[in-house]
């Protein structure tokens with residue numbers, strides 16, 4: 581569904597991606613693991629056309645999106661939930677969700693998707709009139725994910741959804757990600773919390789220095805000494 585073929589990205593003279601190749605199949609949850617500065621966020625930003633690649637190809641659903649515009653990518657159903665939640669703190673939960681459907685012409689479809697988000701995340705339904713900025717960190721993360729769902733994704737890309745959250749809340753976020761896939765949306769997940777991510781993902785890639793260094797099924801990676809030593813602790 582999403583494919584990167586030898587993608588290179590530069591920020592000025594800094595080369596962030598040095599030939600990334602990876603693929604995500606329909607119905608999968610795939611994680612990108614790796615340390616700070618490895619190139620995980622840049623990979624997502626390249627897919628959503630917020631960053632332009634220097635060379636290589638990016639394909640989504642059979643279409644070449646290497647030189648596409650961000651709104652074309654959104655229209656094709658590839659939705660990026662950026663790091664740091666970035667909800668609108670003075671708008672209500674409902675208004676934040678409505679903004680997720682900003683580019684969708686069919687308002688009935690948007691209303692239906694918001695109802696589905698409320699079924700998936702009942703805590704947002706209870707707080708629909710509350711200002712986004714007054715939600716807890718975990719609730720804000722759920723809102724950011726919910727807003728992504730209102731855009732009608734075929735594939736949802738989530739950047740560090742566990743960041744700054746307590747372990748119990750991280751587990752809840754991972755459970756929500758699992759439910760999203762069960763309801764038919766493919767997920768590409770960037771995580772520094774490898775242990776939490778590998779529990780819900782089918783496959784993962786480790787990115788290091790702008791290239792993928794290890795790739796495999798989550799069950800195999802959980803037992804791989806290279807992953808245990810570098811990303812899972814003893």
Ligand code: ATP
Nearest residue numbers: 591594595596614615616617618619620621622623
């Ligand atoms: P983190 O988990 O810390 O966000 P990451 O794996 O997502 O790390 P990226 O944010 O993709 O890594 O960064 C990859 C490299 O590109 C880093 O060396 C970073 O300093 C550099 N970089 C990222 N964004 C920019 C930018 N806008 N301008 C210049 N360099 C950048």
